[in-house]
Amino acid sequence: MNHLLFDFLDKHADMYEGKDAINPELYDLYKVKRGLRDKNGNGVVAGLTTISTIEAFDISGDQKVPCDGRLYYRGYDVRELVSGTVREKRFGFEEAAYLLMFGCLPDRRELKQFCDVLGSMRTLPTNFVRDVIMKAPSRDIMNSLMKSILTLASYDSRVNDLSEVNVLRQCMMLISEVPMMAVYGYHAYNHYECEESMYIHRPSPELSTAENILMMLRPDKKYTELEARVLDVALMLHMEHGGGNNSTFTTHVVTSSGSDTYSVMAAALASLKGPKHGGANIKVMEMMDDLRANVSDTKDEDEIRNYLDQLVDKQAFDKKGLIYGMGHAVYSLSDPRAVVFKSFVESLAKEKGRMDDYHLYTTIERLAPEVIAEKRKIYKGVSANVDFYSGFVYSMLGIPVELYTPIFAMARVVGWSAHRMEELVNADKIIRPAYKSVAEKRIYQPIDKRQERELAGGNYRKIEEK
The missing domain is CATH 1.10.580.10 (Citrate Synthase, domain 1)
Incomplete structure (x- = not known):
């Protein structure tokens, strides 16, 4: 272990607290799409593709109407x-x-x-x-x-x-x-x-x-x-x-x-x-383990709903306020992959003797959108995504x-x-989006003229130049 390194990091830790925080109002001021998505969750169009098509809304006049999700590979419906x-x-x-x-x-x-x-x-x-x-x-x-x-x-x-x-x-x-x-x-x-x-x-x-x-x-x-x-x-x-x-x-x-x-x-x-992308199915499994540990009767819908309430209120599991496996960045009423997968999940659950677990999953799938709708302002429907069932399937297949x-x-x-x-x-150009700088201009100071800092135990305070 490099004690010199860890001592340095400990003493400088507080220097990074809030150092890179940017006032959220500036994002609105400069019309920056955080996460390359607008306030309604729609992605900024960054390119064109013929490989696949995702549909979550139908267009009726000037209105976008949520619909059951559709996914096409090269124009063919994945279903x-x-x-x-x-x-x-x-x-x-x-x-x-x-x-x-x-x-x-x-x-x-x-x-x-x-x-x-x-x-x-x-x-x-x-x-x-x-x-x-x-x-x-x-x-x-x-x-x-x-x-x-x-x-x-x-x-x-x-x-x-x-x-x-x-x-x-x-x-x-x-x-x-x-x-x-x-x-x-x-x-x-x-x-x-x-x-x-x-x-x-x-x-x-x-x-x-x-x-x-x-x-x-x-x-x-x-x-x-x-x-x-x-x-x-x-x-x-x-x-x-x-x-x-x-x-x-x-x-x-x-x-x-x-x-x-x-x-x-x-x-x-x-x-x-990352757990926000491909690692999401692991979070679903961890959440389900926590549910079983804290719900005495997994067939009691009132108990399940109460646990889901606690999840959304940041009082259960990892206290992030999320019901993992529910909702998607694009889909609204349904994720077609989850819909297709569900029928096969049931068949495998029957073969493996895991129907009680299957019914628990389907109960959560039904209750979670209701709980989220009651507690969150949402701009589109919430439904189970493919990660909700995939971890369950992998566990039945004995995949670690x-x-x-x-x-x-x-x-x-x-x-x-x-x-x-x-x-x-x-494409013949490197992808190079812009970031708007909101940093203040500062004057370079020779090293002997700079303010000194007293650093200790992860804390520091400025000693003003006399």
Whole structure:
């Protein structure tokens, strides 16, 4: 431990208290859209895309009327994409990935070729698992994943080649390899930090992405067809969600600087891991654990409503005033991903004997919007988002909490890849929004003329110059 450093930080701590605070009124004065959103939550339009479409309102004359949410991949309703593959008893992740990457639905021959290519790329450089993934394992698998992806760049002789065909190669490789690196990263952590057994199963080129994830994760490699299909649906629903979400916008920003694919994907992962983005499903699970610990009868709706009241009043759980998994930055009446997912959640809950938990979730889904509407001034409807159910599904699949956000990343790397290609093809300027400076001008003082400060124990006071 560097005592000199910690002593310095302790003595200077108060210097940072309020140092960077900006008067909120100045944002209105200069018409700054905080979070690149207006007061109604609408995002500032920063670009154009053909990759996906999100609809939360219908236009009636001059009025925006809230509607059930709709999500389209390259113009296709995601509900139809999911129901089509389920109806035909096929895994859909690879088909949806082809659609996002190439702009059209594949025929049987094209889909088989695409799956064969992805299968052939499910491999890592010699000794990569030993020398990179198993070294310095961490419970934070997202950080481990970033490290692995950045290290992969050193194995690529064409790392900085921004030609479309080369970037496409790199993206397809990462779509294949990210699930491996994430699962292996968890096994390394579980072995070295938790002192459990180590399992490194090689992926099978014949299996789907969802099947390979479950096979690599489990000691006995076994899984049911329903388990694989539910995970496949989860991957489909998480793979893309417009250009404005934080991690995808990060993809556009870093791509616009001319950076390489590995750096772009690592930056997107850094964005996704935040609890306000891809880490939200973990907060839902933690909230549910707290509910069970504080509600004596989880079938009593009055008790549940009282707990939700306490959440919104900042008296329960993390005291942030949030019911996690409820509400979305864009959707109003419903999140189509949550609607699609819910039917599969029920099927899996029946197979796993978790129907009491399922009914608890559906009760909260019904009560939470009422509680929020009573206590908050809201500009649009509040409904369950996809994160509300995804953590519950992962728990039923036996997926450890450490992999919840990495599962999101395994899917979203497809959307990031499509947006990276779109940015490279269409944009010729670095993304560079403006920040209005509200700092006061000051006169430079020679060091012997500056005010002295007495610093101690995290406190300081100015000693006025005599």
